[in-house]
Amino acid sequence: MSKLTPIRSSSKAVAPAGAARRPAPELTAAPRDYTYDGTFEGLLTVLFTIYDWRAAPSSIQPEATAQTGLFAQPAHRETDETLAARVWEGLLKTMDQEARARLYHVFLSEDPERELLIFRYVDLALRTDRDISENYANADVRRIQRLAQQMFREKHRMEAFVRFEKTTDELFHATIDPDFDVLPLIAAHFTKRYADQRWLIYDRRRHYGLYYDLTHTDVVQFENSSAQTATGVSATVLDEREPLFKLLWQSYFDHVNIPERKNMKLHRRHMPLRYWKYLSEKQPREMRFEPIKNKRPPRDPNLRLE
Structure with a gap:
């Protein structure tokens, strides 16, 4: 299953209230440590295994970063896409x-306890007869x-500030x-908005990107990810007009700016400092700003027009 999109289901809505459903099995076996391959589908496979083995998790960790104990080895579960789809639809x-x-957004948040948090949320939902999504008295639901709100804000800002x-x-x-x-959350936005041009968005922290070839958007990874450390590409591979485009954008930004209405506190609230590195208008100016001189000279009142 691709990292780009989560498992999809044809189901449209939650099962009607009062509909018969099998109760979740009691987790009566000794707790286990679980590892998986780090994908969302792998985590769903672990969730299935927990109830199949009736063994609650002491920990759920990606295999690549798992910390094992001295005496007990974790149970590694290979991703089974059929079981993952069954769990995803069953939710x-x-x-x-x-x-x-x-739940998918929380997985993408990379929170250190995301796996156990998702398990506890799912387990609570399985053992409660009513919808728990607004049960904010529960700490896991609040978290x-x-x-999810933090993910939504980050998604929205990336869609707005990517240059x-x-x-x-x-x-x-x-x-x-x-x-x-x-x-994975911004792929659909950029695919729709820039459908007429080839583009690549690369996440240098996670060493993978999205590439659109005018037909499909795919997940891509570079063989030498360590080379992708800067926030931009080398000047030797840029289009020769790119510096001009940058200059024109900076000039436009400077000319529409109204210094008398400057409010940096509000500005930073809507555009946090950590996003400024992506924006051309926030980079040092290569040319000094000059106000537009487009006003007509004063007319001589004694001059008569023929």
């Missing part, structure tokens, strides 16, 4: 699509909601460094 019996989507540079081979490139793994 709609206990929650609506919006609540289910939050799920808070992380592309055009290369000599007609590729529009942008390098980003978001706090969360938002590439």
Whole structure:
């Protein structure tokens, strides 16, 4: 299953209230440590295994970063896409699509306890007869909601602040460094908005990107990810007009600016400092700003027009 999109279901809504559903099995076996391959589908496979083995998790960790004990080895679960799809669709019996989507967003948040947090939320939903998505008296529900809101804000800001540079081979490139793994969430926006041009958005912190070839948007990774450390591409591969485009954008920004209405506190609230590195208008000026001199000279009142 691609990292770009979560498992999809044809189901439209949560099962109607009062509909018969099998109760979640009691987790009576000794708790286990679980590891998986780090994908969302792998985590769903672990969730299935927990109830199949009836063994609650002491920990759920990606195999690549798992910390094992001296005496007990964790149980590694290989990703089974069939089981993952079964779990993903089955969640709609206990929650609506919006609540289910939050679980995927929490996974992308990279919170250190995301796996156990998702398990506890799912387990609570399985053992409660009513919708738990607004049960804010529960600490896990509150945390799920808070992380989902943070993901939404990061997604929205990435969609607003990403700036592309055009290369000599007609590729529009942008390098980003978001706090969360938002590439899977912004793929649809950029695919629709820039459907007529080839583009690449690369996440230098997570060493993968999205590439659109005028037909499909795919997840890509570079063989030498350590080379992708800067926030932009080398000047040697940029289109020769790119510096002019940058200069024109800076000039436009300077001319529409109204110094008398400057409010840096409000400005930083809507455009936090950590996003300024992506914006051409926030980079040092290569040419000094000069106000537009487009006013007509005063007319001589004694001059008569023929």
